[in-house]
Amino acid sequence: MPRIESTAARLARLGFADAAGAARLVEQAEVDLDGLLESLVAVPDPALALTSLTRLAEREPAALDRLRADEGLRARVLAVLGVSAALGDHLVRHPGQLELLAVPTLVEHRAALLRAVGAEPDAAEPRASAADPLVALRVAYRGRLAHVAARDLTGQATLPEVTAELSDLAGAALEAALAIARAEVDDDEVRLAVVGMGKCGARELNYISDVDVIFVAEPRDGADETKALRTATRLAQAMMRACTVATPEGSLWEVDAGLRPEGRSGPLVRTLASHLAYYRRWAKTWEFQALLKARPVAGDLELGAAYVEEVNELVWSAATRDNFVEDVQAMRRRVEAHVRSEGERQIKLGPGGLRDIEFAVQLLQLVHGRLDPLLRRRATLPALAALSRGGYVARDDSRGLAEAYSFLRQVEHLLQLHRMRRTHVLPTDADDLRRLGRALGMQVDPVGEFTTRWRRHANEARRLHEKLFYRPLLQAVARLPDSEARLSTAAAAARLRALGYVDPDGALRHIAALSAGVSRRASIQRTLLPVMLGWFADTPDPDAGLLGFRQVSDKLGATPWYLRLLRDETAVAARMARVLGTSRYATGLLTNAPEAVGLLGSDQELAVRSPEALFGEASAAVSRHGDDTETAVAAVRALRRRELFRIAVADISGLIDIERVGVALSSLNDVTIQAALDAAIGKVSAESRGPLPTRFAVIAMGRLGGMESSYASDADVMFVHHPLPDAAERDASDAAFAVANELRRLLALPAPDPPLLIDPDLRPEGRQGPLVRTLASYRAYYARWSSPWEAQALLxxxxxxxxxxxxxxxxxxxxxxxxxxxxxTDGALREIRRLKARMEAERLPRGADPALHTKLGPGGLSDVEWVAQLLQLRHAGTTPSLRTTRTLEALRAATAHELLDAGDADELSRAWRFASRIRDAIMLVKGRPGDSVPADARERNLIAQTLGYPPDGSEDFRDDYRRVTRRARHVVDRVFYGA
Structure with a gap:
């Protein structure tokens, strides 16, 4: 016990955190560690190193003398043992491989691994002959991996040198695995090339990772191609198995051939001609992005080089493809999806992670590398440096991102070395963080300093889209400091086109107008625009978004709070970009009421206001302007404009569903009509110099009556009045007509807002009938003359x-x-059905596709509404819950009373909602009404994205609508027509 205490005291003085535990380990090992303990203190994890060192001493006592005698070897071995438990285990099992670590310089790998499996390195196609080549390959590979790690951890190799050596070591292992495969498969009739992809191809591999490959084969002279490909496939499979199969020494890594044409569904091996045929006809842009890194690594290197040379021509012309923008957007969505799904401690796929930087660099290469061969580099850091030299990325930005990338790659290596596991998640345990920090040279406060540096670099990388894509665009059109990178106008236009801007020249003009000059306004815009341009690129119509931003900024740019709000409140700017790039309707509202930008700050600001609150504000506006009715109604219409914007943004943001949109719009129209009516009554009363001699009411009909108004809906109404007891009927009637006409006039006055057109054509006798009737007149008409359609309309x-x-x-x-x-009655039923069939035949616009007409097409709004109304006409007399003006409420009530099958009600409701959403989306997107799913592919794509489909979901959107309405029509045929 005294001896342990003495050892513990010594270890404590040396700086061991757990001196007692370390002392017990030293005493139990019964080996002399004198001359080594002092060296252990400097390693990242002294306790971990001590554990492996004592085990090594027990296994091979002479190893300690070797370490004492060779200072360089001692530093390299202890550095490995202080980081990697897995490599410590390996060296304990194979202490003879310590000699590898004695070499401080680069060593040759290919010949050594081939010899390990019993193959001749100089043979044209070496074959393995070792007794157990799989085990031999793993032992030899890990020994050389330990050599790379030793040079890495002691600073004798830079990060690019380490990743290149790891890639070359993986290539050597693939060559040795191919030699093992050749011992199983006779390959005399075929040439097989193994092309490295991903990090292996770019010579930037990490310590433990899948190795991405593509196999290319050619039959030898005179050999049958089909037979040769079959042999090559067996050879490739055997090679992959030699790397991945488990042995007493574990496995190497997975060999992943998923980047081949058609992915895992395609053949494992193809000829060069087959590869090229696929790439020329079928390949997506992301596949050319992957081919940026292609490099022959094993097998027939001449064939591999021919493959790379041929595909390079296709890679650097990918930016001219018709679907380039769509494919780029799809790539960006995949990256963003990874960013959202991974936590911030994920240094590869999380926000500000390695994938962010790699993706941005590769995309910039694709955009600009077609015309600039100097950008055609496989590895990330050389490519980033070339982008900086060419002026595509600012020098400071390039330097900052290179530092962030290098730091994250070093952290990735340290995470993987510990257990030789494929991981990219930062630990939360303080001991693990301390090991990472010390391995990176942080000694005073390794946990705190590491966390600070990691967050700083991650935040730098998180802004990469601003830094790499958008900020250089400003240099093409605005005066900025010379230290910034500069793009030519053509290069800036190419970048904008790649990001989805259809009119890049127009976009550059808008950018110039917003950012040029030395004013404070231009300075803030130069800060905002890179971020806004990125957000616009994520919207359905980036060009419209940027144009709308310029229009709003022109109106509000001199207002102190506007740019400050966008700069300081990210949520406002992001939502504004989304709205402007989605909806011309909302953009029009905002340009005419730019102060409504303030509504974008939170979901609470976008909550639909109650009719009571709106009416109070509208009434106050009418009262405030007294006898000036036109000014009063203009104020009410301005209120309506602001509320339309609130509803539209809530709709676009997914905060309210289609039913609530209809209710909100209908309530807003009610308030507007009421306020305008008050103004009209006030004016008529003033002109007649007396109170109105009649009571007056507006009855909502159609979609307004059903609380289902759309953005494009007119206000279908009927006017009813009832003379006061002492009033002459003629005076009452004249006053009522005057009020109705004044109401219509006030709401139809030219104004910078969407009009609310009053449509009274559903009144008795239509346009031939009187505009206003008394209550008694309505009752008399309906008692004597009404037809079935009028009863239906009155629902x-x-x-x-x-x-x-x-x-x-x-x-x-x-x-x-x-x-x-x-x-x-049966007669009325026949009349209703006849009228519906006639409407379907006659009212559909000429040239319209019935299947895509949301109102009159099969399964559309009219079909669903007529089914609901027929159920009401049949059963509402005895079923009070059916007495509603709302379509979906009527269907729900009919289902609750078993008057309609629940499945049928679901089909009808689904079609009604879908059709209603499309009609609203058409108005939101185009700023003008439409009833048909657009035939034009671009317009249809804009509508689809507004409805939540991805940018390439236009055909899915159309097919979904056809499927939903087809099912609804089957219900209509059974329930309405009795088919």
Whole structure:
């Protein structure tokens, strides 16, 4: 016990954190570690190194003398043992491989690994002959891996040298595995090349990773191609198995051939001609991105070089492909999806991780490398340096990203070395973080310093899209400091086109207008634009987004709070970009009411306001302007414009569904009509110098009555009045007409906002009938003259504005007609069906595709609404819950009372929602109404993205609509037509 205490005291003085534990380990090992303990203190994890060292001494006592005698060897071995438990285990099992670590310089790998498996290194096609070549390969490979790690951890090799040597070592292992495969498979009739991809191809491999490859084969002279390919496939499979199969010494790594044409669904091996035929006809841009890194690594290197030479021509012309922009966007979405799905401690796929930097560098190479051969580099750091030299990336940005990339790669190596496991997740344990920090040379506070440096580099990399894609665009059009990288106008246009801008020259003009000059406004725009350009690129229509941003900025740019808000509130700027790049309708609203930018700050600001709150504000506006009715209604319309913007943004942001959109728009229209009606009544009363001699109400019909208004809906209404007891009927009637006409005039005045057109054509006798009727006149007409279609139309009747008591009396008077106690008669049913069939045949616009017409097409809005209304006409007399003006509520009530099958109701509701969303999306996107799914592919793609489909989801969107409405039409045929 005293001896252990003495050893513990000594170890404590040396700096061991757990001196007692380390002392027990030293005493139990019963070996003399004098001359070595002091060296252990400097390694990243002294306790880990001590554990492996004592085991090594027990296995091979002479090893300690070797370490004492050779200072360089001692430093390299202890550095490895202080980081890697896995390589420590290996050296304990194979202490003879310590001699490899005695060599401080680069060693040759290919010949050594071939000799290890019993193959002749100088043979044209070496074959293995060792007793157990799989085990021999693993032992030899790991010994050389330990040699690389020793040079890495002692600073005798730079990061590029380490990754290159790891890649060459992997290539040598593939060659040795191929020699093992040749011992199993006779390959006299075929040439097989192994082309390295990914990090292996770029010579930037890490310590433990899948090795990506592609196999290319050619029959030898006179050999049958089919037979040769079959042999090559067996040879490739045997080679992959030689690397991946488990042995007492473990396995090497997975050999992944998934980057081949057609991926895992395609043949493992192809001829060169077959590869080229696929790439020329079928390949996606991401496949050419992968081919950036292709390099022959094993097998027939001459054939591999021919493959790389041929595909390079295709790689550097990929940016001219018709689908380049779409493929680039798909690549960016995949990266973003990884970023969202991984935690921030994931240094490869997380935000600010390695994949962010690699992807951006490769995309810039594809965009600019077609015209600039100096950018055609496989590895990330040389490519980034070339981009900087060529002026495509600012020098400071390039330096910062290179530092971030190098730091993250070093951390990645240290994480993997510990257990030789493929991991990219930073630990949370303090001991693990301390080992990482000390391995990177941080001694005072390794945990704190490591965490600080990691976050700094990750934040630098997180801004890579701003730094690499967007900021240099400004240098093409604006005066910026000479230290910044500069792009030619052509190069800037090429970059914008690659990011999805259809009119890059127009985009450059907008950028110039926004950012040129030395004003504070231009300075802030130069800060904002790189970020905004990236966000616009993620929207359905980047060009429209940038144009809208310029228009809003032109109106508000001199307003102090506007640019400050965008600069300081990321959420506002991001949502603004999304809205401007999605909706011309919302953009138009914003350019006419730019102060509404302030609504974009939070979801709470976009919450739909209650009708009561809106009416209070509208009433105040009317009262404030007194006798000036036109100014009063203009203020009410400005209020409506702001609220339309609020609803549209909430809709685009997915905060409200289509039913709530309809209710919000209908309520807003009610408030607008009520406020305008108040103004109209005030004016008519003032002109007649007395109070209105009649009570007046507005009855909502159609979609307004159903609380299902769309952005493009007119206000279908009927006007009803009831003379006051002492009023002359003629005076009352004249006053009512004057009010109705003034209401329509006020709401139709030219103004910079979407009009609310009053459509009274659903009144009795249509346009030939009087504009306004008394309550008694309506009752008399409906009692004597009404037709089935009018009863059906009245199912949507709802009080909207004016005298609520009169409105209630009107509705009570029509209930017997629209909710008949005995249900609809057979004659009326035949008339309704005949009218529906006639409408389908005659009202569809000429040239329209019925299957894609959302209103009148099969399974569209009209189909669903007529089914709901027929159920109401039949059953609402005895089923009060059916007495609703809303389509989906009627379907739900019919289902609850088993008047409609639940499955049928689901099909109808799904079609109604889909069609309604499309009609609203058309208005939002184009700024003008439309009832058909667009035939134009670009327009259809914009609508599809607004509805949540990916940029390449246009055909899926159209097919989904056809499928949903086809199913709904089957229900209509059964339920409505009785088929």
């Amino acid at each position: 949507r009747a709802r009080f909207s504005a004016g005298d609520a008591e009169l409105g209630a009396a009107f509705l009570a008077g029509i209930d017997e007609l629209r909710y008949p106690a005995g249900g609809v």
